[in-house]
Amino acid sequence: MLADVGNALSKTRVLLALLIVAWTAGCGSVPPRLPAIPEPLQVADGVYMFQGAKGEVDTENLGRTGNGGFIVGESGVVAIDTGTSRQHGEDLLAAIARVTDKPVRLALITHTRQEFLFGAGAFRARGIPVSMHRRAANLMTSRCENCLKTLRRQLGEAAMSGTAMFKPDIEFEASHAIDAIGRPLEVLYFGHSSGPGDIAVLDRRSGVLFAGGLIDNQRIPDVQDSDRPGWHKALDTLGRLPLVAIVPGHGPAGPASLVASVDRYLTELEQRMAELLQAGVALSEIAEAAALPAFAHWDRYDSIHPRNASIVFLQLERESMFK
Amino acid sequence: MNATVRAFLACTLLMAGALVQAEPRKASPAETAAIESSEIWAKIQAQLFGQRKIDPNTDSLIEFDVPARADDAAVVPVSLRTRMTATPERFVSRLYLIIDKNPSPISAVFSFTPDSGRADIETRVRVEQYTPIRAIAELNTGELYMAARFIKASGGCSAPAGKDAEAALANIGKMRLRVDPEVRFNEPNLVQLMVSHPNTSGLSMDQVSRLYAPAYYVRSVAVSYGGKPVFSADVDFSISENPHFRFYFLPRTPGELKAEVLDTQDKSFVARLAVGERSASAAPATDAR
Numbered sequence: 255m256l257a258d259v260g261n262a263l264s265k266t267r268v269l270l271a272l273l274i275v276a277w278t279a280g281c282g283s284v285p286p287r288l289p290a291i292p293e294p295l296q297v298a299d300g301v302y303m304f305q306g307a308k309g310e311v312d313t314e315n316l317g318r319t320g321n322g323g324f325i326v327g328e329s330g331v332v333a334i335d336t337g338t339s340r341q342h343g344e345d346l347l348a349a350i351a352r353v354t355d356k357p358v359r360l361a362l363i364t365h366t367r368q369e370f371l372f373g374a375g376a377f378r379a380r381g382i383p384v385s386m387h388r389r390a391a392n393l394m395t396s397r398c399e400n401c402l403k404t405l406r407r408q409l410g411e412a413a414m415s416g417t418a419m420f421k422p423d424i425e426f427e428a429s430h431a432i433d434a435i436g437r438p439l440e441v442l443y444f445g446h447s448s449g450p451g452d453i454a455v456l457d458r459r460s461g462v463l464f465a466g467g468l469i470d471n472q473r474i475p476d477v478q479d480s481d482r483p484g485w486h487k488a489l490d491t492l493g494r495l496p497l498v499a500i501v502p503g504h505g506p507a508g509p510a511s512l513v514a515s516v517d518r519y520l521t522e523l524e525q526r527m528a529e530l531l532q533a534g535v536a537l538s539e540i541a542e543a544a545a546l547p548a549f550a551h552w553d554r555y556d557s558i559h560p561r562n563a564s565i566v567f568l569q570l571e572r573e574s575m576f577k
Numbered sequence: 578m579n580a581t582v583r584a585f586l587a588c589t590l591l592m593a594g595a596l597v598q599a600e601p602r603k604a605s606p607a608e609t610a611a612i613e614s615s616e617i618w619a620k621i622q623a624q625l626f627g628q629r630k631i632d633p634n635t636d637s638l639i640e641f642d643v644p645a646r647a648d649d650a651a652v653v654p655v656s657l658r659t660r661m662t663a664t665p666e667r668f669v670s671r672l673y674l675i676i677d678k679n680p681s682p683i684s685a686v687f688s689f690t691p692d693s694g695r696a697d698i699e700t701r702v703r704v705e706q707y708t709p710i711r712a713i714a715e716l717n718t719g720e721l722y723m724a725a726r727f728i729k730a731s732g733g734c735s736a737p738a739g740k741d742a743e744a745a746l747a748n749i750g751k752m753r754l755r756v757d758p759e760v761r762f763n764e765p766n767l768v769q770l771m772v773s774h775p776n777t778s779g780l781s782m783d784q785v786s787r788l789y790a791p792a793y794y795v796r797s798v799a800v801s802y803g804g805k806p807v808f809s810a811d812v813d814f815s816i817s818e819n820p821h822f823r824f825y826f827l828p829r830t831p832g833e834l835k836a837e838v839l840d841t842q843d844k845s846f847v848a849r850l851a852v853g854e855r856s857a858s859a860a861p862a863t864d865a866r
Contacts, residue, residue: 537699
C-alpha cells in the first residue's frame with residue numbers, strides 16, 4: 255500500500271498556496287467569530303478541512319473545538335468527523351453543500367472525543383451512514399452519555415438540541431480501502447494508539463492525511479485513552495508515509511513533520527515522568543513539577559498537559575509495580 | 578538519581594511550593610456555605626466526636642492540600658501535613674479524612690505515634706461528585722482541629738477501569754515499601770507504601786457489560802518500625818485503586834520497617850524493609866516486594 259501511495263503522490267498537484275492560507279488562518283491570535291456555517295479551508299484539490307476553535311469548551315465556541323473535513327470524489331463526498339452537536343453536524347453538511355452538489359456518501363469518525371462525534375445524528379438523519387472502529391464505538395458507549403450530559407450543562411439545551419447518543423451504521427476492525435466516491439481513500443488503523451479505535455484517513459490522490467486523534471498541531475495531545483507504545487509505533491509508521499500535508503485533530507493543517515512533533519512531546523513527557531517517579535515525587539506535586547517549557551505555547555498546555563503528566567506518572571508507577 | 582536531577586527537582590519543587598504558599602486558594606462563598614451547612618457532616622461529627630468542640634479555623638495547624646478541580650476523579654491526590662513538632666506529651670494522634678458526598682464519607686482514619694516523627698500523610702482518593710472534603714486532626718490531649726476544602730470532581734469523561742483493574746487483581750497484594758536509602762537517624766524519614774489492589778467499591782458499573790465489579794478493598798494498613806507502631810490507617814473504597822500512602826517514621830537505630838495490609842476478604846499482605854544498613858551510597862531507593 256505504501257508504494258501505491260508514493261505513486262499516487264508523485265502524480266499529485268497540491269495547492270500549496272492554499273495550504274499556506276490554511277496554516278496562517280489557524281495561527282492568527284484573534285479567534286475569529288464563529289460563522290453560522292463554518293468556512294471550509296481547501297487543503298488540496300477536492301480536500302477541505304474545517305478548523306475547530308482553540309481553548310476550552312464555552313458558549314462562545316459552542317464546544318466546536320475539533321477539526322473535521324471532507325473529500326470530494328468523482329461521484330460523491332466522504333465527510334471526516336461530524337462535529338460537537340446535531341446543529342454542528344447540520345452546519346457542516348450545509349458548508350459541504352456550498353462547495354459541491356455531489357452527495358455525501360459516508361461519514362467517518364476518527365476517534366472517540368465529543369467534538370468529533372455528536373454531529374453524527376445530522377448525517378444519519380439524511381441516510382448518510384456513519385462509520386467508526388468497533389473499539390471507538392465501544393468507548394463511546396461506555397462513557398459518552400456523561401460527556402453529553404456535561405456538554406448540555408456547559409452549552410445549554412438550545413445549543414445541544416436534538417443531539418443524542420447513537421450507534422454507528424458501520425463498525426469495522428481493520429484498515430481498509432474506501433471506494434464509495436470514485437476517489438481512492440484509505441482508512442488506517444494501527445491498533446490501540448492515541449485511542450483504542452483511533453483511525454486516520456488518507457487521500458491517496460493528494461497525499462493529505464486526516465490524522466484524527468493521532469496528531470494535533472500546536473496543541474497538547476491528550477494521552478488519556480492512549481496506549482503510548484502503540485502510539486509511538488503508529489507515529490513511526492505515519493512518519494514513513496510520503497505525506498504531503500496533515501489535517502490534525504486539533505490545530506491548523508501542517509506538513510508531514512507534525513508527526514515528529516507529537517512524538518517529541520510524548521517522548522519528553524515520558525522521560526520527565528520517569529525522572530519524577532524515580533525521584534519519589536508525590537502525585538500532588540506532579541502538575542507543577544511537570545513543566546515542559548518547549549511546549550508551553552501549545553493550546554491547552556495549562557489544562558491537558560498537567561492531566562497528561564498525572565496519567566503518565568500513574569501508568570509508569572503501575573508498570574514499576576507489576577513488572 | 579544523579580545530583581543534577583536532584584538539584585533540579587528540588588528547585589522545581591521549591592518554586593512550586595512557593596507558588597502554592599503565595600496563593601492559597603480561597604473557597605467561593607457558595608463553597609464555604611456548602612462546607613459549613615453540610616447535613617452529612619453534622620451527622621458524622623456527632624457520630625465520631627459527639628459534643629466535643631472542634632476548632633474550625635486551623636489552617637495554622639493543618640496544611641491541607643487538595644486540587645480545586647480534579648482532572649481524574651478516580652485518583653485525586655490529597656495531602657495532609659501537620660505543622661507541629663511531636664513530643665511524647667503532645668502530638669497528633671489521628672487524622673480523619675472526610676469526603677462528605679462520597680458513598681462512604683469517612684474515607685480514612687490515620688493514626689500516628691511519637692515514633693511517626695511527623696503526622697503527615699498523602700494518599701489518593703476517589704471523589705464521586707462536587708463535595709466538601711475535610712481533614713480533622715485529633716491530638717493525644719483530646720483537642721480537635723479541622724481544615725476543610727471544596728473539591729470539584731466528577732466522573733465526567735474519565736475512562737472506566739478495565740484493563741487496569743484486571744492487572745491490579747492479577748497482581749493483588751504486591752507491595753512496594755520505599756524509603757530514601759540514606760536514612761537520617763533521629764529525624765522524620767519519608768516512607769512510600771503502595772499496594773497492588775483493585776480496591777473496588779461495588780458501586781461502579783461497567784457501561785459496556787452493565788455489570789458491577791463486587792466490592793473488594795483494603796481495610797487496614799499497619800506499619801511498625803523495630804516492632805513499635807509508627808503509622809496505621811483504617812480505610813475503605815474511597816481510597817483509589819492501588820492504594821498509595823506517603824508518611825513518616827522516626828528511626829533512632831537501624832531496624833526493620835514492616836507494613837501489614839488487610840483486605841475485605843481477610844487476606845493479609847506483608848512487606849518488610851531493613852533500614853539503616855548503609856551499604857553503598859549509590860544504592861538505588863530501597864524496595865521491598
